[in-house]
Amino acid sequence: xAGISVRNIxxxxxxxxxxxxxxKKTVFAAASGRVGQDRQHRVVxxxxxxxxxxxxxxxxxxxxxxxxxxxTTLLRVLAGIYEPVAGDVTIAGSVTALLDPxxxxxxxxxxRENVLLRGLYSGLSPPAIRRLEEDVRDFAxxxxxxxxxxxxxxxxxMVRLGFALATAIRPQVLLMDEWFLAGDAAFxxxxxxxxxxxxxxxxxxxxxxxxxxxxxxxxxxVIWLEQGRIRMDGPAEPVLEQYLGHKLPPPAAGAxxxxxxxxxxx
Amino acid sequence: METASGLARAxxxxxxxxxxxxxxxxxxxxxxxxxxxxxxxxxxxxxxWLDIRLRYRGSVxxxxxxxxxxxIMIAALGFLYSALxxxxxxxxxxFLALSMILWNFLSTIVGxxxxxxxxxxxTIRAIRMPFFLHAGRMLVRNVLVLAxxxxxxxxxxxxxxxxxxxxxxxxxPAFALWLIDGIAIAYLLGIFCxxxxxxxxxxxxxxxxxxxxxxxxxxPSTLATKWQHLLPLNPFYTLLExxxxxxLGTAPSLEVWASAVGYSLFITLVAWLLFxxxxxxxxxxx
Numbered sequence: 001x002a003g004i005s006v007r008n009i010x011x012x013x014x015x016x017x018x019x020x021x022x023x024k025k026t027v028f029a030a031a032s033g034r035v036g037q038d039r040q041h042r043v044v045x046x047x048x049x050x051x052x053x054x055x056x057x058x059x060x061x062x063x064x065x066x067x068x069x070x071x072t073t074l075l076r077v078l079a080g081i082y083e084p085v086a087g088d089v090t091i092a093g094s095v096t097a098l099l100d101p102x103x104x105x106x107x108x109x110x111x112r113e114n115v116l117l118r119g120l121y122s123g124l125s126p127p128a129i130r131r132l133e134e135d136v137r138d139f140a141x142x143x144x145x146x147x148x149x150x151x152x153x154x155x156x157x158m159v160r161l162g163f164a165l166a167t168a169i170r171p172q173v174l175l176m177d178e179w180f181l182a183g184d185a186a187f188x189x190x191x192x193x194x195x196x197x198x199x200x201x202x203x204x205x206x207x208x209x210x211x212x213x214x215x216x217x218x219x220x221x222v223i224w225l226e227q228g229r230i231r232m233d234g235p236a237e238p239v240l241e242q243y244l245g246h247k248l249p250p251p252a253a254g255a256x257x258x259x260x261x262x263x264x265x266x
Numbered sequence: 267m268e269t270a271s272g273l274a275r276a277x278x279x280x281x282x283x284x285x286x287x288x289x290x291x292x293x294x295x296x297x298x299x300x301x302x303x304x305x306x307x308x309x310x311x312x313x314x315w316l317d318i319r320l321r322y323r324g325s326v327x328x329x330x331x332x333x334x335x336x337x338i339m340i341a342a343l344g345f346l347y348s349a350l351x352x353x354x355x356x357x358x359x360x361f362l363a364l365s366m367i368l369w370n371f372l373s374t375i376v377g378x379x380x381x382x383x384x385x386x387x388x389t390i391r392a393i394r395m396p397f398f399l400h401a402g403r404m405l406v407r408n409v410l411v412l413a414x415x416x417x418x419x420x421x422x423x424x425x426x427x428x429x430x431x432x433x434x435x436x437x438x439p440a441f442a443l444w445l446i447d448g449i450a451i452a453y454l455l456g457i458f459c460x461x462x463x464x465x466x467x468x469x470x471x472x473x474x475x476x477x478x479x480x481x482x483x484x485x486p487s488t489l490a491t492k493w494q495h496l497l498p499l500n501p502f503y504t505l506l507e508x509x510x511x512x513x514l515g516t517a518p519s520l521e522v523w524a525s526a527v528g529y530s531l532f533i534t535l536v537a538w539l540l541f542x543x544x545x546x547x548x549x550x551x552x
Contacts, residue, residue, distance in 0.1 A: 013550060014550060014551075076391070076549075079393065079394055080281050080394035081390070081391060081392075081393070081394050081549050082549055083283055083546035083549075084283070088282075088284050089281070089282070089283045090280070090281070090282045091280070091281040091282075092279075092280045092281075093279070093280075094279060095279075095281070095394075097392070097393060097394075099391075099392050099393075100388065100391070100392035106316070106320070108320050108323060109316065109320070113316070116312070117309075117312065117313075117316075120306070120308055120309035120312055121309060121393065121395070123306070
């Protein structure tokens with residue numbers, strides 16, 4: 001049984017580098033009012049403060065909020081990348097975090113070598129890596145390009161390879177950042193089915209996005225983050241309506257969802 | 267696809283961070299990092315190996331350049347120094363060849379230890395991976411570079427008709443000590459350099475001084491007798507000597523061993539304490 005429990009976590013970002021600490025301090029204080037000093041008088045930015053929630057099997061959580069509200073930081077905490085300074089986090093189940101589209105991808109390596117690396121990053125055995133390779137080759141339609149360095153790929157091939165790799169491994173807990181919805185319309189239509197089956201396959205989904213229709217279609221619960229704190233937490237539609245400030249149209253599905261994604265990006 | 271998922275689903279790891287951030291908790295997390303890192307040896311090896319391959323992709327000789335450039339350097343230095351210092355080339359060149367090859371290995375490890383976490387910034391921020399992976403990758407890369415220099419050493423042995431004999435086997439445990447030190451120094455400097463960006467130039471200066479004050483291009487026997495007994499205090503010398511001595515057919519003395527092991531224990535202990543203390547902060551620093 002997969003499960004996520006987050007209790008009262010606080011994440012502070014220390015600001016160590018930069019030539020003028022005092023200027024930075026002034027600028028950040030003016031911008032957000034979230035700059036303070038910790039016990040050792042280092043300048044810190046509070047990225048998350050007092051965030052608590054629990055998710056069980058079957059939960060689909062959407063994260064909304066302005067840029068800098070703490071969405072990506074929260075995803076990184078759930079992925080175990082940032083360890084909070086206070087509060088506790090428990091995550092049961094295998095986790096895949098789709099935070100960086102080019103994770104481990106090396107432009108100078110061939111497609112096949114990149115697939116191998118990703119398989120190793122995910123801790124797969126050699127036979128599982130071979131199956132991963134077939135799956136990626138079929139979905140990304142790379143053909144003989146699989147044995148050429150990735151930097152020779154067209155941008156479309158790059159997106160297909162990155163997407164195929166990212167979606168080939170089915171986790172119990174899926175953490176997804178919004179970059180995932182990038183890609184041209186023709187590709188999105190093909191990708192959506194695969195993505196939806198991955199989302200359905202995951203026991204828990206946490207998705208950070210600006211695209212209302214996607215959150216509406218995929219999420220059952222939405223948390224609205226503002227300046228590192230939870231502003232609103234509840235069923236998807238009421239929270240989204242509050243956040244977006246208008247009534248939601250009926251949920252989109254199938255090709256209509258693809259159109260909505262493409263429209264939202266344009 | 268289904269099978270890949272089946273494999274990923276087979277394990278159900280539980281990741282837990284409790285509010286109790288005691289030394290014992292942090293220590294357990296650091297041990298877990300080490301254990302998980304060792305179990306990823308296949309990935310570590312692959313990353314180190316690809317680093318080498320990519321560096322020389324597209325060049326005619328490929329990693330053969332590693333061998334060739336070392337051979338050229340040794341030949342040039344050997345002739346130059348034997349002319350300058352009027353030393354006997356027959357004794358001096360094998361000493362110089364091994365010294366330079368082994369010192370390059372050590373000093374490159376120390377230099378790259380500074381950047382091993384900084385360079386992995388993209389990975390560290392995208393996925394939870396043991397920090398051991400980044401340290402191990404740096405070590406694998408340098409061991410592979412060293413391996414490319416073995417032909418030069420063999421050539422020197424053949425040309426000067428040297429056979430270090432069974433004594434050379436002492437170099438095996440000594441090299442294992444180097445590997446442990448390599449990981450320790452990667453943790454130590456990797457973390458320090460992530461936090462304080464002016465450490466790498468300081469480290470480079472220290473290594474430069476170490477190169478000149480240690481018997482690397484000059485033989486220990488050329489030192490005045492009153493300084494001779496101070497040599498075992500020099501960690502650069504003793505750590506180098508435990509591998510170099512056996513390969514030249516002389517077993518290191520007990521003082522040299524004691525010093526090398528002592529300094530290693532010290533570095534490893536300090537590195538481990540720092541790692542236990544700072545592991546969870548590195549992702550914020552890079």
